[in-house]
Amino acid sequence: MAKKTTTGIAATDATSFWDSTWQKTFKPMVIDQTAFRNMTPHIDRYFAAIGDVQGKEVLDLGCGNGKISVYLARAGATVTAIDLSPISVQNTKLLAEYNQVGARVSTVVLDSLDVRTLHKHFDLVIGKDILHHIEPFDAFVDALYDVLKPGGRGLFIENSARNPILMFFRRHLVGRFGIPKYGDDAEYPLEPREIALLRRKFPRTTQYYPEFKFFIMMAIYLFHGNKTVSRIAQSLDEAIYRYLPFFNKYSYRQIVEVQR
Ligand SMILES: C[S@@+](CC[C@H](N)C(=O)[O-])C[C@H]1O[C@@H](n2cnc3c(N)ncnc32)[C@H](O)[C@@H]1O
Secondary structure (H helix, E strand, C coil), X not given: CCCECXXXXXXXXXXXXXXXXXXXXXXCCCCCCCCCCCCCHHHHHHHHHHCCCCCCEEXXXXXXXXXXXXHHHHCCCEEEEEECCHHHHHHHHHHHHHCCCHHHEEEEXXXXXXXXXXXXXXXXXXXXXXXXXCCCHHHXXXXXXXXXXXXXXXEEEEECCCXXXXXXXXXXXXXXXXXXXXCCCCCCCCCHHHHHHHXXXXXXXXXXXXXXXXXXXXXXXXXXXXXXXXXXXXXXXXXXXXXXXXHHHHCCEEEEEEEC
């Protein structure tokens, strides 16, 4: 089911948005064990948290072009990759075959709400930029719990709706006055109430903030990513991260870990 925007406009066609995005951006390529190395502190921390996946059963929610699924399969996991977008699932299958791990990546066009229908249990459920698409979120949390093995973990790289300034901005300016809108019409950043729902089912829920992302978002939106402005914004974000860590929880990006 599509998530409603805060304006109450339900996005009718998120799937065709993602189909057309993945149609344009797919390239067969070798995904080796350096593929995600030294990219950003978030990515570094995410893969450190994922750890050794040799022999593990992994579910990738909203697999996109399949890079993470293929990376983990090449690291020894057996991966189930799902996405609502048929093009995403087709690309993931092609990428797995290109990297000779087709036998270790099964791909399914499936809503994350319906993961129980896979009739499998997982050591690890992962997802990058997916949780905030899923609605109703409480139903998803129950489904996630059911497909995790006891002791299994969910690890998600996510955005965050916790910063009121960024949310004001998103609500009133993005998509207007020439300020670009990224993503589909239905999505809204992961809300504190959704974290609370996770925490209710998974008392061992942790949020990590390996970077502070605030000024850089302003630079992207207001100054179209102008290089000089972005450099200044990046320095401000780094200074806050280092000297005012209290504010890190207001970062636009986070890692969410749950343990069953
Ligand atoms: C922002 S993209 C992220 C893709 C990929 N994880 C990555 O980081 O490149 C979100 C993806 O989630 C998919 N998606 C959205 N809602 C979904 C849902 N309820 N269940 C499964 N996939 C969904 C979209 O089709 C899209 O491919």
